[in-house]
Amino acid sequence: EAQVTQNPRYLITVTGKKLTVTCSQNMNHEYMSWYRQDPGLGLRQIYYSMNVEVTDKGDVPEGYKVSRKEKRNFPLILESPSPNQTSLYFCASSTAPLTNYGYTFGSGTRLTVV
Amino acid sequence: DAKTTQPPSMDCAEGRAANLPCNHSTISGNEYVYWYRQIHSQGPQYIIHGLKNNETNEMASLIITEDRKSSTLILPHATLRDTAVYYCIVIRLPGNQFYFGTGTSLTVIP
Numbered sequence: 719e720a721q722v723t724q725n726p727r728y729l730i731t732v733t734g735k736k737l738t739v740t741c742s743q744n745m746n747h748e749y750m751s752w753y754r755q756d757p758g759l760g761l762r763q764i765y766y767s768m769n770v771e772v773t774d775k776g777d778v779p780e781g782y783k784v785s786r787k788e789k790r791n792f793p794l795i796l797e798s799p800s801p802n803q804t805s806l807y808f809c810a811s812s813t814a815p816l817t818n819y820g821y822t823f824g825s826g827t828r829l830t831v832v
Numbered sequence: 833d834a835k836t837t838q839p840p841s842m843d844c845a846e847g848r849a850a851n852l853p854c855n856h857s858t859i860s861g862n863e864y865v866y867w868y869r870q871i872h873s874q875g876p877q878y879i880i881h882g883l884k885n886n887e888t889n890e891m892a893s894l895i896i897t898e899d900r901k902s903s904t905l906i907l908p909h910a911t912l913r914d915t916a917v918y919y920c921i922v923i924r925l926p927g928n929q930f931y932f933g934t935g936t937s938l939t940v941i942p
Contacts, residue, residue, distance in 0.1 A: 722875070753932075760919075761876070761932035808875055820866055821930060823875030 720745045724809050724824035731799055731831055739794045739827050741809035749812045750792035751776070751821070752784065754805040761808065767792055799831045836920045841937040844914075850907040852936050854920030857901040863924045865896060867905045869916040870935070876919065879905065910940045 722743045731737050743750065751766040753776075763776030767786040781803055783795040792811075796803060806828050810821040837855040844850040856865065866881040880887055880894045882903070887894045893906040907914050919935040 755873075758934065760934040763931075806873060810875075820868070820878050820881065821876075823877070825875050826873060828873075 722824035741792045743811040747811035751810045753808045838936045844910045850910040852905040863922045866921045868919045871916040915940045
C-alpha cells in the first residue's frame with residue numbers, strides 16, 4: 719500500500735532533550751515536506767526537500783533540522799525542544815514537480831514538550 | 833500563489849448536499865484549485881482539483897466560476913463521516929508547495 723509512515727504517533731518529552739521524528743514513504747516520491755499544525759493557525763510548512771541532499775526552509779523552520787540522505791526518508795530533528803514546539807506534526811510527499819494528486823500525508827505525530 | 837478565503841464553519845443535515853464555498857479572487861490563469869479535508873487530526877486527504885472546468889469524482893464535485901475567482905466543493909449526500917475541516921488551496925502547476933489556510937469546519941448533523 720502506498721503510504722507515508724511517521725513514527726512515533728505520540729511523544730512526550732522534556733525541554734532540551736534531542737528527539738527525531740521519522741518519516742518514510744514507499745512511492746519513490748522526490749518531494750517531501752514537514753508541517754506543523756496548531757489551533758487557529760492551520761498547517762504551516764517547516765522544511766521541504768526537492769530530492770536527496772536538497773532541503774529548504776519553509777515558513778517556520780526555527781528550532782528544527784532535517785536531512786535527506788535517502789529518497790524514502792526525511793527525518794525531522796529537534797535538537798533542543800522547547801514547549802512552543804508542542805504541536806501536531808505531519809510529513810507529506812509527492813512527485814516533483816507536483817502533478818495532479820498533490821501530496822500524500824502521514825498520520826501525524828503529536829508532540830508534547832514539557 | 834493566490835490566497836483563499838473560506839467560512840470558518842458550516843453545518844449540513846445528513847443526506848443533504850454540502851456546498852462549501854471558497855474565494856480566490858487573485859487566482860492567475862495557470863493556478864489550479866485543490867481541495868483537501870482533514871478528519872479529526874488525521875493527515876489531510878486529497879478530494880478533488882480543477883483548473884477551469886467543473887470536475888466530478890467519486891467523492892465530490894467542484895464547481896469553478898467562469899471568472900475563476902471562486903469555487904464550490906459539493907458533497908452530494910453528506911454523511912456523518914464527512915464531518916471534517918475542508919481546505920481550499922490554489923497552486924500553480926508544476927509547483928512545489930501547498931499553502932493551507934485554516935479551512936472550513938463542516939459538521940454533518942444527524
